[in-house]
């Protein structure tokens with residue numbers, strides 16, 4: 001294939017799933033620190049208390065409405081297990097883990113900064129020195145091996161204090177808080193970090209507004225305002241990043257997947273078109289620079305009124321994202337003929353089974369062509385450089401007695417994904433910056449909070465209740481990926 005010399009290979013992670021050390025070094029709590037574990041059948045829950053002492057736990061399901069009871073304040077409660085508290089302990093294993101990444105030949109390591117590790121309340125005037133130092137150590141370690149960090153400023157990690165005081169991103173105060181936080185970290189890590197992503201899967205604002213925006217009332221009005229505030233914050237941060245260091249590049253991060261109609265009934269095509277609009281609205285604004293009419297019309301129909309300023313739209317048009325990155329794991333199928341189709345069991349897609357594809361135990365279909373399709377969709381629409389920053393296979397891997405993990409199913413999946421990505425470059429001429437597989441090292445699943453749903457090239461000895469030595473074991477896919485990187489994607 002013809003991936004250019006600057007094409008970057010690597011792996012991805014998120015602080016709330018990986019880092020642990022949730023109360024170490026002066027860190028404040030974030031949205032995920034009050035989210036319990038779950039499973040494929042049992043949703044994760046946000047725990048809370050009221051001032052009258054009442055406590056409870058509200059289920060959080062991707063794609064379903066979410067609202068905490070009136071007066072409920074999210075908090076940690078006894079008797080629940082919170083997987084983000086330890087993650088897989090990157091906090092104490094970063095040297096070892098980065099060494100593994102170097103051994104695979106990573107050019108890039110995608111990680112998120114835990115916003116409340118830098119600003120414990122999210123908007124403190126002065127940063128927490130220990131928090132800044134922690135990431136300094138990580139970036140220095142990466143530099144030792146010539147690994148460039150790709151930093152997500154917020155990967156579902158809205159500081160809890162901002163959620164409690166302002167109800168999350170529905171309040172414009174969060175724009176200022178985020179710009180302030182970005183200003184601190186971009187100045188502090190100048191020269192060490194040059195690739196930034198603002199918000200992980202920004203369209204989670206619609207699908208999981210608590211994760212995407214720290215909303216404890218995910219009404220349509222709040223989601224629309226939350227999205228608007230994210231867009232304004234993104235443009236301000238793009239402007240700021242370029243002022244701080246002209247070398248900085250700030251990307252959007254979108255959750256994107258191909259969606260197929262189950263039948264050729266035009267009604268199915270319309271259903272797919274509308275589902276795509278729901279995703280692409282976010283990139284039309286953040287990368288394209290303009291609110292699309294289909295969304296404005298929707299707001300008009302639904303009586304949504306934004307707290308906006310003329311200046312917001314000027315900023316959005318003038319400072320769009322420099323590149324568009326996205327996550328893409330699977331494709332989905334939609335239909336208006338539900339009686340003829342079988343539900344996929346993928347709670348996060350609400351789709352149905354694609355009879356041409358195999359699925360994992362969580363109902364995620366393995367689609368060998370999905371990246372070519374996704375890359376073409378996005379390239380044709382924006383003509384901006386693209387970056388696949390998440391793609392991988394969740395599997396209940398087995399550690400053998402000899403310390404090996406034979407994940408040939410993951411190799412098979414990745415081989416097809418990389419081939420599909422290469423087709424988009426070779427056949428279609430898409431401009432692609434790189435690929436960071438999810439995840440470099442095993443970490444907690446975001447959707448279910450399980451350890452059992454593993455993605456990494458390196459196995460971590462930890463179970464769903466937080467037991468295990470945390471010892472690391474390279475899987476078979478580790479050695480395979482090393483070969484792929486060394487051949488710049490030729491030896492698959």
Ligand code: BG6
Pocket residue numbers: 014017200201255327390394438444445446447448453
């Ligand atoms: C993406 C998220 O949606 O998918 C990650 O950005 C997440 O945080 C990944 O881990 C895989 O999803 P899951 O639910 O299998 O962990």
